[in-house]
Amino acid sequence: MPPDTISAVCTAAGEGAVGIVRISGPVSAQIAGKIFKAQNGLSLAAAGSHKMLYGHIYDQDKIIDEVFCVYMRAPRSYTTEDVVEIHCHGGRMALGKVLALTRAHGARLAWPGEFTQRAFLNGRIDLTQAEAVMSIIRAGSEAALRQAVYQQEGLLSFEIKTMRAKLKEMLTRVEAALDYPEEDLEQPSAAEWIALLTEVGCQADRLLNTAPAGRVIKDGLRAVIAGKPNVGKSSLLNSLAGYDAAIVTEMAGTTRDSIEQELFFADMPLILVDTAGVRETADKIEKIGIEKSLAKMRRADLLLFVLDGSEPLDADDRFLLTNFPGKPCLILINKSDLPARTARAEVKALTGCAEQDMINISVKDKSGWPVFQARLRQKAGGAGALLAEGVCVQEQRHAELLAKAAASLRDALAAARAGLPPDCLLIDCENAFYELGRITGETVSDEILREIFSRFCLGK
Ligand SMILES: Nc1nc2c(ncn2[C@@H]2O[C@H](COP(=O)(O)OP(=O)(O)O)[C@@H](O)[C@H]2O)c(=O)[nH]1
Ligand SMILES: [Mg+2]
Numbered sequence: 001m002p003p004d005t006i007s008a009v010c011t012a013a014g015e016g017a018v019g020i021v022r023i024s025g026p027v028s029a030q031i032a033g034k035i036f037k038a039q040n041g042l043s044l045a046a047a048g049s050h051k052m053l054y055g056h057i058y059d060q061d062k063i064i065d066e067v068f069c070v071y072m073r074a075p076r077s078y079t080t081e082d083v084v085e086i087h088c089h090g091g092r093m094a095l096g097k098v099l100a101l102t103r104a105h106g107a108r109l110a111w112p113g114e115f116t117q118r119a120f121l122n123g124r125i126d127l128t129q130a131e132a133v134m135s136i137i138r139a140g141s142e143a144a145l146r147q148a149v150y151q152q153e154g155l156l157s158f159e160i161k162t163m164r165a166k167l168k169e170m171l172t173r174v175e176a177a178l179d180y181p182e183e184d185l186e187q188p189s190a191a192e193w194i195a196l197l198t199e200v201g202c203q204a205d206r207l208l209n210t211a212p213a214g215r216v217i218k219d220g221l222r223a224v225i226a227g228k229p230n231v232g233k234s235s236l237l238n239s240l241a242g243y244d245a246a247i248v249t250e251m252a253g254t255t256r257d258s259i260e261q262e263l264f265f266a267d268m269p270l271i272l273v274d275t276a277g278v279r280e281t282a283d284k285i286e287k288i289g290i291e292k293s294l295a296k297m298r299r300a301d302l303l304l305f306v307l308d309g310s311e312p313l314d315a316d317d318r319f320l321l322t323n324f325p326g327k328p329c330l331i332l333i334n335k336s337d338l339p340a341r342t343a344r345a346e347v348k349a350l351t352g353c354a355e356q357d358m359i360n361i362s363v364k365d366k367s368g369w370p371v372f373q374a375r376l377r378q379k380a381g382g383a384g385a386l387l388a389e390g391v392c393v394q395e396q397r398h399a400e401l402l403a404k405a406a407a408s409l410r411d412a413l414a415a416a417r418a419g420l421p422p423d424c425l426l427i428d429c430e431n432a433f434y435e436l437g438r439i440t441g442e443t444v445s446d447e448i449l450r451e452i453f454s455r456f457c458l459g460k
Pocket of ligand 2: 233255275276
């Protein structure tokens with residue numbers, strides 16, 4: 001079935017100086033020709049590809065809007081199909097009317113992501129590049145934009161494709177030797193297998209190692225503020241957020257639910273989570289809140305432990321400080337405006353924390369604030385800085401598939417080392433080849449494609 005012609009408004013909803021209606025498909029120029037008249041009298045086809053024409057959109061003989069119109073002839077367009085874009089005034093009525101006219105003349109309303117999906121299906125871009133389009137649109141920091149552009153430029157695809165090409169070459173050799181025994185083709189040796197699987201396996205692992213940082217760059221660093229009640233957690237959140245997002249009182253147990261606040265810190269989206277104070281309690285609601293707090297802490301990229309520095313450590317503090325070994329953390333010894341009674345030495349002994357990760361602060365009078373900010377910046381930015389030069393895996397989907405491929409490669413390598421015959425390695429090797437292909441979209445189901453593109457904006 002030949003593709004139909006689709007149209008959509010591809011600029012954001014709401015009022016704007018300019019709004020664009022995009023049409024793509026075999027009859028897009030015909031549809032535009034029925035509603036657009038150029039001031040210079042030229043038709044879109046006669047004006048030529050990629051030429052901006054000034055004119056008007058008509059509903060029969062009634063002028064609807066004053067516009068620019070551009071025809072991008074296949075295959076030099078976003079979708080690789082014939083595309084027409086009508087640059088109208090960016091109002092709801094003008095755009096709605098122009099869109100309705102395109103539909104009245106035969107276009108179908110595009111679903112979200114359908115233009116990009118066509119670019120993918122027509123082979124202009126692969127799946128990682130298609131996904132990068134949304135990452136570019138949603139990028140909230142320079143680092144996120146840079147990574148999205150890397151991916152869109154095909155840096156991730158290149159890595160995946162080289163791995164696949166190496167596997168493919170080996171698979172072809174093995175199959176040829178099996179399929180044509182009369183030709184006397186030589187099977188790859190065990191040493192060749194081991195060399196290949198080590199090389200590709202390392203490449204997969206290296207890429208996979210970039211995934212945690214990639215996720216932080218794309219989705220933000222989840223910093224969870226943890227501590228027993230009344231140490232100043234909510235005050236800290238409010239102070240970093242710059243407004244009173246959480247209720248602060250002198251009563252212990254004020255925060256029952258966790259509060260999330262997204263902000264930018266050191267060019268990095270930071271998701272700051274305030275939690276209910278963790279302590280032994282009989283209160284049913286408080287208990288539920290505490291369970292939630294612990295769950296949030298487990299999911300955190302960074303823990304900000306808050307202690308009340310004007311009190312000695314107690315059992316609740318000790319419980320928290322020792323409950324998350326190995327998690328990146330900063331320990332904020334708060335209320336330093338009051339006489340100090342928390343023993344740093346004990347905190348250090350309990351947590352094994354580096355000296356510079358235990359910071360005396362006062363949310364109240366902001367003492368220790370610059371030191372805290374600098375350290376938080378280092379912790380938050382560390383992930384991003386690490387990868388400033390190279391592409392990293394940002395999508396959860398990519399990370400999961402890469403992990404599967406890496407596992408298959410490890411299995412194959414173990415088999416090769418154990419001296420098993422090549423057909424035993426073959427299945428694992430084919431699996432890895434297949435999983436990698438799902439990343440770039442060479443071997444991906446329609447269902448996954450629908451799922452991916454449905455997350456796109458309308459008109460993209
Ligand atoms: N003196 C002093 N009091 C503070 C400081 N930070 C918070 N507080 C007070 O400690 C109490 C508990 O604060 P809150 O943020 O609600 O603590 P949370 O229960 O840990 O969220 C409030 O009365 C705050 O005003 C500080 O740095 N110095
Ligand atoms: Mg609180």
